[in-house]
Amino acid sequence: MLAYQLRIAWKSLRRSPAHTLIVGGGIALGVAVSTLFATVRHSFAKDPIPDKSAVLYNVRMDTWGPVDPYPGGKPPPQVTYQDMVALMRSDIPARQTGTFKASLYVFPDPRVGRPRRELVRLCFSDFFPMFEVPFRFGGPWDRAADRTAERVVVLSDEMNERLFGGEDSVGRSVRIEDREFRVVGVLDRWRPGVKFYDLTQNPVDVPEPIYMPFAHMVAMQLESSGNSDGWRSPPMAGFAGLLASEQTWILLWVELSSADQVGRYRAFLDAYALEQRKAGRFQRKLDNRVTPVRDLMVEAEVMPKEADAMVAVSLLFLLICALNLIGLLLGKFLARAAEIGVRRAMGARRLDVFMQHLLECELIGLAGGAIGLALSFGAIAVVNLWAKSIISRGDFLAMDWAMAGFAAGAAMVAGLVAGLYPAWRVCRIAPAVHLKAQ
Amino acid sequence: MELGPILRAIRRNKARFGLIAVEVALTLAVVVNCIALIADARAQMARPSGFPDDDLLTVSSAPFDAAFKEPGYQQAALRADLDALAALPGVAVVTSTRLIPWSGGGSSGEYRQAGAGDAAPMLRSQIYNADERTLDALGVRLVAGRTFTREEVDRDTRRLQEITIHPRELGSDGRPVDKFLQDVVVTRAWAEHVFGPGPHLGRLFQDSDGDQYRVLGVFDPFYNPYGWPIHEYAVFYARRSSSYENGTRYLVQAEPGQASALARTIEETLTRVNRLRAVEVSRVTEIRYLYFGRQRMVAGLMGLVAVLLVVVTGLGLVGLTSFLVSERTRQIGTRRALGASMVDIVRYFLVENWLLMSIGIAMGVGLAVALNLALVSSIASARLDPITVAAAAAALWLLGLASALVPALRAARTSPAVATRSV
Numbered sequence: 001m002l003a004y005q006l007r008i009a010w011k012s013l014r015r016s017p018a019h020t021l022i023v024g025g026g027i028a029l030g031v032a033v034s035t036l037f038a039t040v041r042h043s044f045a046k047d048p049i050p051d052k053s054a055v056l057y058n059v060r061m062d063t064w065g066p067v068d069p070y071p072g073g074k075p076p077p078q079v080t081y082q083d084m085v086a087l088m089r090s091d092i093p094a095r096q097t098g099t100f101k102a103s104l105y106v107f108p109d110p111r112v113g114r115p116r117r118e119l120v121r122l123c124f125s126d127f128f129p130m131f132e133v134p135f136r137f138g139g140p141w142d143r144a145a146d147r148t149a150e151r152v153v154v155l156s157d158e159m160n161e162r163l164f165g166g167e168d169s170v171g172r173s174v175r176i177e178d179r180e181f182r183v184v185g186v187l188d189r190w191r192p193g194v195k196f197y198d199l200t201q202n203p204v205d206v207p208e209p210i211y212m213p214f215a216h217m218v219a220m221q222l223e224s225s226g227n228s229d230g231w232r233s234p235p236m237a238g239f240a241g242l243l244a245s246e247q248t249w250i251l252l253w254v255e256l257s258s259a260d261q262v263g264r265y266r267a268f269l270d271a272y273a274l275e276q277r278k279a280g281r282f283q284r285k286l287d288n289r290v291t292p293v294r295d296l297m298v299e300a301e302v303m304p305k306e307a308d309a310m311v312a313v314s315l316l317f318l319l320i321c322a323l324n325l326i327g328l329l330l331g332k333f334l335a336r337a338a339e340i341g342v343r344r345a346m347g348a349r350r351l352d353v354f355m356q357h358l359l360e361c362e363l364i365g366l367a368g369g370a371i372g373l374a375l376s377f378g379a380i381a382v383v384n385l386w387a388k389s390i391i392s393r394g395d396f397l398a399m400d401w402a403m404a405g406f407a408a409g410a411a412m413v414a415g416l417v418a419g420l421y422p423a424w425r426v427c428r429i430a431p432a433v434h435l436k437a438q
Numbered sequence: 439m440e441l442g443p444i445l446r447a448i449r450r451n452k453a454r455f456g457l458i459a460v461e462v463a464l465t466l467a468v469v470v471n472c473i474a475l476i477a478d479a480r481a482q483m484a485r486p487s488g489f490p491d492d493d494l495l496t497v498s499s500a501p502f503d504a505a506f507k508e509p510g511y512q513q514a515a516l517r518a519d520l521d522a523l524a525a526l527p528g529v530a531v532v533t534s535t536r537l538i539p540w541s542g543g544g545s546s547g548e549y550r551q552a553g554a555g556d557a558a559p560m561l562r563s564q565i566y567n568a569d570e571r572t573l574d575a576l577g578v579r580l581v582a583g584r585t586f587t588r589e590e591v592d593r594d595t596r597r598l599q600e601i602t603i604h605p606r607e608l609g610s611d612g613r614p615v616d617k618f619l620q621d622v623v624v625t626r627a628w629a630e631h632v633f634g635p636g637p638h639l640g641r642l643f644q645d646s647d648g649d650q651y652r653v654l655g656v657f658d659p660f661y662n663p664y665g666w667p668i669h670e671y672a673v674f675y676a677r678r679s680s681s682y683e684n685g686t687r688y689l690v691q692a693e694p695g696q697a698s699a700l701a702r703t704i705e706e707t708l709t710r711v712n713r714l715r716a717v718e719v720s721r722v723t724e725i726r727y728l729y730f731g732r733q734r735m736v737a738g739l740m741g742l743v744a745v746l747l748v749v750v751t752g753l754g755l756v757g758l759t760s761f762l763v764s765e766r767t768r769q770i771g772t773r774r775a776l777g778a779s780m781v782d783i784v785r786y787f788l789v790e791n792w793l794l795m796s797i798g799i800a801m802g803v804g805l806a807v808a809l810n811l812a813l814v815s816s817i818a819s820a821r822l823d824p825i826t827v828a829a830a831a832a833a834l835w836l837l838g839l840a841s842a843l844v845p846a847l848r849a850a851r852t853s854p855a856v857a858t859r860s861v
Contacts, residue, residue, distance in 0.1 A: 316464060323460060
């Protein structure tokens with residue numbers, strides 16, 4: 001029966017190609033626009049590290065001054081150096097890293113280019129396995145290098161391309177500021193959608209091109225090139241003062257694999273804060289936070305505030321496209337009243353007629369959906385190209401299976417909305433009236 | 439008039455006529471909300487900074503030569519740079535400050551009124567260094583008092599350097615024992631935020647260390663977006679830039695229309711003065727363009743939706759109206775045969791359409807407000823503007839009329855004989 005109805009539907013669609021094209025085109029347009037907007041939203045909302053987002057936690061402590069809260073009333077997004085050092089003595093997390101970025105001079109081979117300032121992420125060796133950073137050559141430095149401030153670096157694929165022409169540069173040397181570093185690893189292409197491990201500035205930025213052991217911060221007296229917030233002057237002058245200050249510029253991440261570990265780590269944080277309070281610090285109400293990746297993304301308002309409204313508008317656009325097609329389909333179906341009268345007289349049930357016309361609408365809907373999906377690929381490419389001039393990356397918006405499924409669903413619903421009333425009308429035709437006219 | 443028959447016809451065919459009204463209502467609701475989002479984005483982008491953005495350039499000079507770490511060398515290099523920039527044709531004013539207009543960030547500090555006590559709330563403000571030319575370069579207007587003199591800048595620079603090299607002794611409260619007093623220039627918005635309505639000259643405020651600041655000048659307007667909502671609040675203190683930790687920044691105000699030409703020559707000039715550094719020049723209009731990337735995208739995409747929507751609905755209305763007219767060809771023929779003129783027929787369909795459009799627009803206005811309330815809860819500033827709603831309603835109404843006119847005219851030309859033949 002279904003095959004028969006499909007054949008009739010197909011014949012009907014072939015009989016009036018212009019009509020089919022217009023109806024299909026309307027659905028395609030609606031699907032393309034709503035899929036584009038849904039993809040924009042989805043690119044911000046989707047899990048940037050699905051395998052591990054549930055076990056990676058950002059750590060914050062309210063070390064702010066007693067009089068006024070940190071702007072926004074929450075603890076500052078980063079921690080002080082003294083707290084990072086103390087907290088990382090804990091053996092509860094399986095892995096942990098403090099991290100920040102600095103802007104440092106990199107001196108390539110003079111034949112390759114002039115010295116240039118590059119963003120360098122200072123982190124611990126756990127950073128790489130924690131965040132599933134993929135390597136093409138070599139690997140992370142080991143934990144011993146963290147302690148001894150060994151002069152080693154990891155390069156991104158692009159930096160390796162620029163400095164060493166893309167070859168396996170493990171073991172080669174690169175000068176950063178006034179000292180030489182040995183390359184121990186080169187990353188494969190690493191493009192998490194949202195830069196989840198550092199949401200303090202542009203959350204859709206690309207990861208840094210160079211990584212070096214955190215211990216170099218002290219050895220080279222490096223200051224953050226990212227955000228740094230404080231509420232009181234350092235207790236002494238110079239770099240030592242910065243290290244002992246209440247200035248917050250370090251992101252602290254821990255990997256906790258069970259609820260029990262999370263509980264123990266929270267208790268550890270609170271105990272540390274209470275102990276510090278005796279020394280005159282932590283004078284605000286105790287507010288330590290251990291926040292998983294996705295909650296942090298919500299809290300940091302990664303999603304542009306317009307995104308939901310834009311998706312709602314695009315769905316209404318799809319609905320209006322579908323509504324506009326009702327008239328066209330009604331005209332087409334009722335024009336064949338006589339033919340349907342004959343079918344009804346020959347024994348076709350109302351349900352058969354109804355289903356057959358609905359099927360025809362769903363066929364156009366699906367075809368339109370396929371075209372719409374293709375169109376939305378084009379639209380995403382255009383928006384990405386445009387975004388590249390703003391956020392220096394042209395791959396942020398990405399279509400995936402979820403969005404393809406969304407497009408298919410949207411197309412089916414659009415077909416249903418457009419076809420339901422015309423199909424119902426046409427199945428209500430009384431056969432006698434139309435047979436009489438012939 | 440034929441209002442009676444029209445209403446009866448509509449009542450008997452609620453679904454088909456209702457469809458037109460619903461289409462119009464939804465279209466109106468979505469289009470005016472698209473326009474509200476666009477208007478909101480445009481309003482944000484049109485926000486004036488108080489600076490002559492078009493004429494401003496910001497220059498970063500980041501030296502990689504070890505010699506730059508020596509303070510004496512730094513001072514000499516800074517002066518050489520400023521002299522070289524000032525001598526360039528097309529440069530109006532040049533200064534060294536860490537303020538980068540429209541970059542969305544900067545430095546900030548916290549203050550309270552002098553004598554307010556330790557429990558009084560601190561007020562956050564953007565804080566930047568300035569020399570005697572910084573406010574000129576920014577092109578801001580002093581509304582009271584004056585800016586720093588060269589002597590004041592040199593004096594305060596020396597004093598702040600002294601503190602950095604020889605830190606002050608700290609008391610038992612962890613604050614410096616010897617306090618200092620420094621003259622500052624502040625924005626009017628900030629002065630009013632701290633002290634209430636003026637006059638503000640000579641008023642004192644202090645930071646958490648107990649050091650005091652005295653208002654030397656007040657300027658207005660000032661708007662430089664910051665990560666926290668302190669965009670209009672700024673305090674400038676007198677200090678010549680000297681830190682080469684992250685390089686030096688210069689702010690150049692070009693003669694009107696010279697900015698893009700200067701952007702090219704500045705890099706060559708500074709590199710000639712000293713090769714051992716990287717120089718980057720950006721126009722403030724470019725920084726501003728990047729800053730508003732999201733707003734630009736929202737406006738662009740919403741504009742696309744609004745235009746597509748009007749086209750789709752226009753076509754849909756034509757299709758539906760044609761169908762509704764052609765369905766009644768026999769009725770038209772009968773009426774024509776009974777003596778109705780062509781004008782009567784056209785008028786009948788136009789009145790019918792006018793009625794449907796009016797119902798649709800009335801529903802649409804309500805729907806638009808509902809949709810906007812749902813939007814407003816997530817985007818506070820995208821409010822509906824009554825004039826936009828009225829204009830969009832009028833445009834839709836005309837669109838509906840035009841879409842009805844063509845099929846109505848065609849129907850009216852139907853000869854009664856043809857129309858009634860098959861009855």
